Amino acid sequence: MSHQNLEEALKAAKNPVEMLRNSQIGPYAFPVVPSEFTNWRDEQRSWRETCALFDQSHHMTDLYVEGPDALKVFSALGINTFNNFRVDTAKQFVACNHDGYVIGDAILFHLAPNSFVLVGRPPALNWVQYNVETGGYNARAERDERSFVNTGTRRVYRYQVQGPNAKKVMEKVTGKPVPDIKFFHMDTFDIAGCKVRALRHGMVGQPGWEIFGPRADGDRVRDAIVEAGREFGIRKVGARTYPTSTLESGWIPSPLPAVYTGERTKPYREWLKGTSYEATASLGGSFVAKNIESYYLTPYDLGYGGFVRFDHDFVGRAALEKIAKKPKRQKVTLVWNGDDVDKVFSRLFHAGKFSKYIDLPLANYATLSFDKVVKGGKPIGFSMYTGYSFNERSMLSLAVVDVKHAKPGTKVAVVWGEDGGGTKKPTVERHNQATIRATVQPAPYGETARTAYRPK
Amino acid sequence: MAAHNLSAVLKAHGNAVKLLRNSKIGMYVYPVVAAEFSNWRNEQVAWRKSAVLFDQTHHMDELIVEGPDAAAFLEHVAINSFANFDLNRAKHFVPVTPAGHVIGDMIIFREREDKFVLVGRAPTANWVKFQQATAKWNVRLTHDPRSDSRPDGRAIYRTHYRFQIQGPEANKIFDKINGGPVPDVKFFHVDWIKIGSRRVQALRHGMAGAPGLEVWGPYADKHYIQSTILEAAREVGVDLHLVGTRAYSTNTLESGWIPSPLPAIYTGGGMLQEYRDWLGADSYEAIGSIGGSLATDDIEEYYVNPFELGYGFYIGWKTDFIGKDALTKLKDANNRKKVTLEWNRDDLLKVVASSFEEGVPYKWIDFPQPNYASTNADVLLSGNKPAGISMFNGYSFNERCMLSLAVVNDDVQIGDQLTLVWGEPQTTGKTSTEPHRQAEIRVRVSPTPYAREARESYAASWRTKGG
Numbered sequence: 001m002s003h004q005n006l007e008e009a010l011k012a013a014k015n016p017v018e019m020l021r022n023s024q025i026g027p028y029a030f031p032v033v034p035s036e037f038t039n040w041r042d043e044q045r046s047w048r049e050t051c052a053l054f055d056q057s058h059h060m061t062d063l064y065v066e067g068p069d070a071l072k073v074f075s076a077l078g079i080n081t082f083n084n085f086r087v088d089t090a091k092q093f094v095a096c097n098h099d100g101y102v103i104g105d106a107i108l109f110h111l112a113p114n115s116f117v118l119v120g121r122p123p124a125l126n127w128v129q130y131n132v133e134t135g136g137y138n139a140r141a142e143r144d145e146r147s148f149v150n151t152g153t154r155r156v157y158r159y160q161v162q163g164p165n166a167k168k169v170m171e172k173v174t175g176k177p178v179p180d181i182k183f184f185h186m187d188t189f190d191i192a193g194c195k196v197r198a199l200r201h202g203m204v205g206q207p208g209w210e211i212f213g214p215r216a217d218g219d220r221v222r223d224a225i226v227e228a229g230r231e232f233g234i235r236k237v238g239a240r241t242y243p244t245s246t247l248e249s250g251w252i253p254s255p256l257p258a259v260y261t262g263e264r265t266k267p268y269r270e271w272l273k274g275t276s277y278e279a280t281a282s283l284g285g286s287f288v289a290k291n292i293e294s295y296y297l298t299p300y301d302l303g304y305g306g307f308v309r310f311d312h313d314f315v316g317r318a319a320l321e322k323i324a325k326k327p328k329r330q331k332v333t334l335v336w337n338g339d340d341v342d343k344v345f346s347r348l349f350h351a352g353k354f355s356k357y358i359d360l361p362l363a364n365y366a367t368l369s370f371d372k373v374v375k376g377g378k379p380i381g382f383s384m385y386t387g388y389s390f391n392e393r394s395m396l397s398l399a400v401v402d403v404k405h406a407k408p409g410t411k412v413a414v415v416w417g418e419d420g421g422g423t424k425k426p427t428v429e430r431h432n433q434a435t436i437r438a439t440v441q442p443a444p445y446g447e448t449a450r451t452a453y454r455p456k
Numbered sequence: 457m458a459a460h461n462l463s464a465v466l467k468a469h470g471n472a473v474k475l476l477r478n479s480k481i482g483m484y485v486y487p488v489v490a491a492e493f494s495n496w497r498n499e500q501v502a503w504r505k506s507a508v509l510f511d512q513t514h515h516m517d518e519l520i521v522e523g524p525d526a527a528a529f530l531e532h533v534a535i536n537s538f539a540n541f542d543l544n545r546a547k548h549f550v551p552v553t554p555a556g557h558v559i560g561d562m563i564i565f566r567e568r569e570d571k572f573v574l575v576g577r578a579p580t581a582n583w584v585k586f587q588q589a590t591a592k593w594n595v596r597l598t599h600d601p602r603s604d605s606r607p608d609g610r611a612i613y614r615t616h617y618r619f620q621i622q623g624p625e626a627n628k629i630f631d632k633i634n635g636g637p638v639p640d641v642k643f644f645h646v647d648w649i650k651i652g653s654r655r656v657q658a659l660r661h662g663m664a665g666a667p668g669l670e671v672w673g674p675y676a677d678k679h680y681i682q683s684t685i686l687e688a689a690r691e692v693g694v695d696l697h698l699v700g701t702r703a704y705s706t707n708t709l710e711s712g713w714i715p716s717p718l719p720a721i722y723t724g725g726g727m728l729q730e731y732r733d734w735l736g737a738d739s740y741e742a743i744g745s746i747g748g749s750l751a752t753d754d755i756e757e758y759y760v761n762p763f764e765l766g767y768g769f770y771i772g773w774k775t776d777f778i779g780k781d782a783l784t785k786l787k788d789a790n791n792r793k794k795v796t797l798e799w800n801r802d803d804l805l806k807v808v809a810s811s812f813e814e815g816v817p818y819k820w821i822d823f824p825q826p827n828y829a830s831t832n833a834d835v836l837l838s839g840n841k842p843a844g845i846s847m848f849n850g851y852s853f854n855e856r857c858m859l860s861l862a863v864v865n866d867d868v869q870i871g872d873q874l875t876l877v878w879g880e881p882q883t884t885g886k887t888s889t890e891p892h893r894q895a896e897i898r899v900r901v902s903p904t905p906y907a908r909e910a911r912e913s914y915a916a917s918w919r920t921k922g923g
Contacts (some may be wrong), residue, residue, distance in 0.1 A: 026494075034606040035491055038482055038887035039828070041820055045890070058609070147609070214839070219608075338812030345808045349801035351856050357497060357823075360811070365495070390890070393814060426494035429853075430503075 003274035006259075007266060016260040016292040020368070022424045023282035028254065028367045029148040031044070031240035032058040032173035037236040037446045039117035041363050041370030044241055047248075050233030051165040053225060054242055056210070057218065058147035061081050063118045065124040065132060070114050073132050078108075078298055081309035081318065084191040085110055088186040090199050094304050095124050097265055100319030101126045101258035108424070109199070119158070122146075122277035123257035131269050149275075157218030160201060161225060162208035162245075165232035170198075170209055173228035191225035201427070202249075209451075220444075227456040233445065244361045244387040247396040250303070250333065250444030252384050256368045258296040277367070282425050283367025286415035286433060295370060296381075300327035300328070303443065330406040334373070334383055334414060335443035336395035344416065344434050356417035356431040358395070361388040365427040372415040373399050373438075381406045383414045383438075391446070395436075398443055410440040462735040462742045466542040472722035472755040476831070479745035480884030482715070485605035485832045486701035488514040488612055488685040496706075496824050500853040502697035503707060507623035509685060509698050510707075512670075513588035513614055513678060519562070519586075519818070523595035530564070530572060533587050535762055535783065541566055544646040546659050549574060549581050550767050554727055556782030557720030559583045561767075565659065570634070575618070578602070578740035579719035585780075586734050589687075615882075616680035620661060621685060622668030625694045630669060632688040633740040638669070638859060639823060647819055652684040695810065706824045706850030709859040712766075712796065712905030714847050719829040720759040740830070744844025745886055747829025749877035752846055758845075760831050763791040764863045792844055796835040796906040797836075797876065799858035800898035807878065807895050810846035819879035819892040821858070824851040828888040835877040836862060843874050846899075860899070872901045 003009035013019035033055045037043065046052040066072060075082045077095045083288040085091065085443065086416025093108035101198050104127065125143070132141040144155045161169055164382075170178050174189045182185050194217040213221065226234060237245075246253060257278050259265050272278050289295065299308055299320070305327060308320055344355040363386040371383040381401030382407045388395050405412065417433040459465040469475040489511045493499065502508045519532060531538040533553045542546060549564035560583070562576030574581065581599060587596055600615045612660035615801045621629055621706060630638040634649045639662045649658045649669070654677055659670040673681065699707075719741055721728055733739050748759060762768055763786060771783060810817035822828075826849045834846040844864030851858045860876070868874070879894040 026492075033610045034608070036483060036888075037606075039820075039890055041890035042887075131794055153609070164523070337811065342591040342805060342809045346801070346805055348851065348853075349804065349856055349858075354497075357495070359823075360820075388811070390811075393812060393817070395812070424500070427492075429495055 001055075003279065004286050005270050005274055006272040006276060007269040008273050009279045010260065010269065013289065016068045017283065017289065017295075019256075020281055020283035021288070023280055023367070024426055025280045025282050025367065026425075026427055027282070028059075029241060031147045033239040033242070035240045036238040040238065040241040043235050043237045044244065046233065046235035046237065047163045047245060048391045049066075049164065049227050050235070051161065051163040051230065052210040052238050053167050053222070053234055054160040054162065054245070055236070056160060056191050056223070057154055057156070057215075060119050060158075061122050061125050061146045062144040062155065063129055064142045065116045065118065065128065065135070065139055066114060066146070068114055069139040070116050072174065073128060073135065073137050073139055074108060074116065074134070075129060075314065075402045077128060077315055078315060079304070079316070081311050085313060087112055090184045090186065092304075092307065093118060093124060094299055094307055095127050096257045096264060096299065096316035096320065096324045098316055098319065098412055099258070099262065100298055100316040101202045101293075102302060102304075102321050103257050103259055103297055104255065105302075111197075121253065122440035126272060126276060126278065127259070127268070130268050133167050134267070134271070138400070141195055149375045150295045151334045154215050156212045157209065157221065158212040159222060159225065161234075163200070165229070165234070166208045168232050169225065169229040169234055170231075173225050191221050194221050196221060197398040198279075200250065212286050221298045232446050241361060243390065245366075246385065247333070247387050247389055247398065248391065248444060248446035248450060250331070250398060250446075252302055252331065252398045252400075254385060255297050255302060256292075256295040256370070258293075260292045273318045282427070283368045283370065284364070284423070284425060284428070285369050285371040285383075285416065286418060287370040287372045287379075287382070295368075297329075297400060298323050298327070300324070301329040301331065304332035328403060329381060329400045330384060331443045332399050332401055332406050333441045334399050334412065335392070335441050335445070336397065336414065338394065340434070340436040341395050344436070354429065355434040356422070361390070363387050363395070366425060371397070373411045374415060375402055375405055375410070380412065396445060397438070401440065406440060408441050411437065413437050459737045460739055460915060462527060462739060463729070463732040465737050465742045466722065466732065469911065471753060473746065473751075473758075475742075476718075476744060476746040477751065478883065479829075480887055481745050481830065482745050483548070483828055483888045484745075485602045486515045486704055487605045488607065489704070491702050492700040495702040496750065497699065497853045499697050499699045500705040500706065500824070500908070502695065503623050504854045505624065506695040506697070507621060507626045507689065508630060509623065509682070509696055510620040510704060511682070511698070512618040512620060513616070513675070514612065516575050516579045516618075517562075517581040517602050518600040519574040520571065520598040521574065521584065521595055521717045522568075523593070524570055526570050529588065529593040529595050530584070531772070531775050532777050535771045535777055536780065536904070537770070537775065539772060539774070543567075543569065544643045546646060548767070549580065549897070550762055551580055551642055551771055552762060552779035552783065553720050553724060554779055555720070555724055556761050556766075556779045556786050558717045558719065558762055558765060559719045559721060566652055576713065579721075582735060582739060582741065582850055583719070583721075585905065586731050589734065590730065614675045616672045617671040617681060618670065618673050619681065619685070619697075620670045621743055622661070626668050628655055628694050629685065629689050629696065632692045633684060637729070644702060645816040651681050654681065656681070656734075656863050680906050690846060700842070700889060702825060705853065708848065709796070709850035709852055710854065710906055712794070712861065714794065714830050714861045715781070716848055717755050717765065718755075718758040718833075719725055720756070722755045723855055731917055735812045744830035745888070746831045746833060747827070747880070748832050748834040750833035750835050758831065760863055761786055761791065762794065763787070766794045767778060790866045793866055793868075794904050795864050795868070795870070796902045796904045797846060797862050797874070797899035798862045798902050799876070800900070801857075803895065803897040804858055807897070816891055816893050818895040820870055820890065824853070826851075826858075829886065834860070837870070837877065838865075838868065843868055846876050847867040855906070861904065862903065870901055873900050874901060
């Protein structure tokens with residue numbers, strides 16, 4: 001069943017699309033953290049109204065890259081600029097294949113001279129690790145696996161404090177005014193006698209901090225934050241709620257890694273294990289194409305056009321130089337029509353025909369979601385991350401659509417559910433497809449995120 | 457000084473209802489086990505159509521009672537008759553207060569003449585421990601509380617693993633793991649079977665109304681047992697589904713057992729006062745929550761008696777047990793009765809739809825398990841008059857229906873339409889409730905157990921006959 005590497009798995013499968021669409025792995029895991037601490041409605045409200053504490057210690061992989069050539073590796077792979085990438089700053093690292101399609105993105109922290117950590121879903125990390133190990137660099141890479149596949153304990157804890165009261169909470173727990181550091185810059189704080197690294201962040205569009213430190217300090221630091229945050233209405237956010245925050249902040253966590261085709265990435269596919277994310281990920285949704293390349297996206301499609309800098313040589317540069325001239329697609333938020341969502345729910349109470357269940361608050365049922373977005377019956381893009389926002393009282397999805405249909409207010413429809421009654425994924429019950437009307441809105445959608453706080 | 461027992465906690469809060477309705481404990485958690493293995497719809501279908509594996513290792517307390525007086529002691533504590541309690545049998549153990557109200561229930565296994573194992577929610581285990589601590593029985597207890605609700609990555613250890621294999625095709629798996637036909641044991645009897653290289657005890661059960669086995673053994677064997685069962689199912693071609701915690705608790709809607717009566721120990725003097733002094737400030741009784749539209753100052757309105765829960769026929773009238781006098785009087789009273797309620801879909805959809813509209817929504821109904829407290833109590837009305845309490849909710853994909861288990865006035869008939877008041881009248885301190893308004897949901901009174909298989913083909917179950 002299990003193959004030595006991705007290339008072998010692909011050879012054994014008829015088609016990469018078929019392989020991924022029938023993966024048995026389930027949706028992307030948000031492990032260890034309880035599903036709800038209180039209830040997901042109030043947990044969602046907390047990042048908009050008071051303060052939220054996210055525990056991100058478990059669902060992302062960390063790749064530590066160290067050595068004199070460490071920065072060279074990132075620069076050779078990343079679309080981003082690395083001029084002035086100083087210690088104590090971070091950036092959203094985006095890597096593409098040779099044709100300019102996104103392999104993955106992750107947050108890159110410059111921890112110390114020649115010392116970096118890349119944090120996120122595995123695809124970007126795998127690509128970097130492969131290049132460190134095979135590219136003849138004077139650097140080494142060490143993985144700290146996400147808890148889903150980690151047989152020991154994690155090296156660090158990682159929390160985020162977010163929301164309008166985040167600043168007050170941080171001031172209380174550190175006992176001093178928070179320094180006025182810039183977005184994606186880091187500082188060192190003292191919390192409950194523990195030294196913590198803090199990154200100025202704003203995942204849901206409000207000023208906030210991501211803090212991390214040795215795993216052994218994790219409970220102590222968290223408990224201190226919760227205690228300090230009590231008077232400011234802090235809520236711990238559970239695993240059911242956490243992934244929905246991005247619906248308001250507009251980041252698409254799940255592009256399909258563009259590594260399944262092309263001779264130039266063949267050695268990489270041979271390096272990727274048969275148990276890797278790329279070999280086991282599940283692909284779900286109404287968009288079905290024979291060619292896996294139909295799922296590939298450019299940085300421009302995903303809203304990362306602003307990150308692209310042709311100030312250095314990197315994999316995919318030549319292709320991106322062409323694409324840059326006329327980006328085809330744009331990232332948007334789709335606001336789903338409530339009546340049409342109600343109709344899907346009504347199928348819960350009728351014998352026979354069933355619509356694919358919409359789980360609230362996170363409706364994704366695969367590692368990689370691709371639902372067809374149509375206008376006048378014609379495909380215009382993909383809806384890629386779906387859930388419910390209690391703050392907006394709406395189902396929202398993050399989508400990539402043709403530029404000409406990306407104007408706010410455009411009426412489109414999402415085809416919800418899979419064709420032919422559904423694939424063999426364990427997360428899929430037999431169902432019929434439903435068409436749900438939706439309105440195009442900007443990404444990020446959250447009012448504050450949209451107007452006051454736009455990360456660069 | 458922090459309260460050190462339930463009495464002090466109650467004194468500090470003034471009123472038991474106020475304490476429990478404002479509990480900060482959150483939802484009643486089924487810990488450690490994954491929320492979903494495949495998806496909760498297919499997991500529910502599997503117990504009706506193929507087979508399921510329930511992992512019951514973590515959510516229940518286990519209490520071992522052993523010693524020369526074990527049988528006499530337990531018979532004194534519970535309403536059950538032990539007359540036919542042979543070795544290798546199990547029963548549904550129900551203790552009541554001296555006033556005849558239910559404290560809780562556990563499954564009790566007789567492993568030896570002088571050794572019993574009880575499995576279930578904490579209130580019964582606590583009560584048994586108290587009875588042993590305050591009288592001179594020659595028995596010894598070992599208590600293994602359930603797993604931490606939110607272990608947050610810390611390792612979890614239990615004394616035993618506990619699995620159930622259930623469903624119409626479960627038999628094929630039993631024969632495979634046992635390397636031959638499993639002994640033809642009667643319902644709620646225990647025998648030894650083989651699972652791979654291990655000999656394990658197996659209880660004939662049928663939680664979902666279809667034949668099944670419950671097996672248990674040392675916690676260290678858990679992984680081996682689970683993988684052996686899954687592999688056997690694959691080999692015999694049975695579509696066995698592991699059931700996650702989201703689907704698990706809804707199983708009882710189809711089989712008709714109410715898991716969450718409020719332990720009726722918050723009032724009464726004498727033994728009950730002593731019990732409240734004995735119970736810790738961190739006990740289930742002190743930190744549990746009450747949720748629902750029933751909001752009264754009188755905690756006794758949340759109590760139920762064994763007749764109301766359908767346990768009247770368990771009572772061993774020939775022995776002396778705590779609460780016997782009270783039950784003797786209650787026996788011929790107009791007791792309420794247990795029923796299943798089918799919720800009206802249009803009213804439900806109105807509640808769901810409010811989540812997609814501006815303004816304060818109705819209380820969110822989580823699928824498949826809408827409960828939001830350790831003990832649920834929703835008001836039932838017939839016209840404008842109180843008609844009973846709805847006590848445990850759950851959606852059944854098999855029935856395409858939201859169901860709840862309720863106790864209703866004895867004049868309520870199957871087929872009657874009642875109104876269930878969904879949501880709380882005013883905001884409480886519970887962390888499991890968002891700001892919401894109340895909705896009225898029409899419900900139709902139906903039999904318990906609701907599932908036709910459970911009702912008809914498995915009529916000789918402990919739920920309907922012989923405890």
